[in-house]
Amino acid sequence: MLLDLGPHSTFIVASYAITVLVALALIVWIRIDFTRQKRALGELERRGVSRRSAEDGVKSRK
Template sequence: MSLGPYASFIVTSYLAAAIVVAILIGWIMIDYRSQTERLRELDKSGVTRRSGRSATELR
């Protein structure tokens, strides 16, 4: 398969896109772990979620 005179541009573009996607996936994984740890800490300290209340309790 020949990519012609623009082969280096095409390959570089695909590599850059793959690197960006890999960085985003890593960032999301790290943030997910951080958020779940924060939620565990809040749960241990007794903080409850507002969404846990029913609509009748809000009035």
Template sequence: MDLGPHWAFIVWAYGLAAAVIATLVAWVVLDHKAQLKTLAELEAQGLRRRSRRNTNRDGQTP
């Protein structure tokens, strides 16, 4: 495959794009783990998520 005279630019552009995407994926994974840890700590303290409260069909808390 011949990339022509601009092969260096093409390779660097793809490499940079791959590095940015890999960094974003790593950031999301690490943030997800941190959020799960924080949530577990809060639940261990007795705090619960609002979505787990008992609610009536009309959405009101009894």
């Protein structure tokens, strides 16, 4: 069943298509960035760099 979207059907379909493409592009971009960040953190851990939150006890900074 095909919907009759009226005289603006081309605009409506194009708007939905562009929205879907942008959403998919953002999902892909986030996945790629997540992989890069995970790799960068792994590299830092391999070098021995640790997070301050991972330190035992609370140290005051002066």
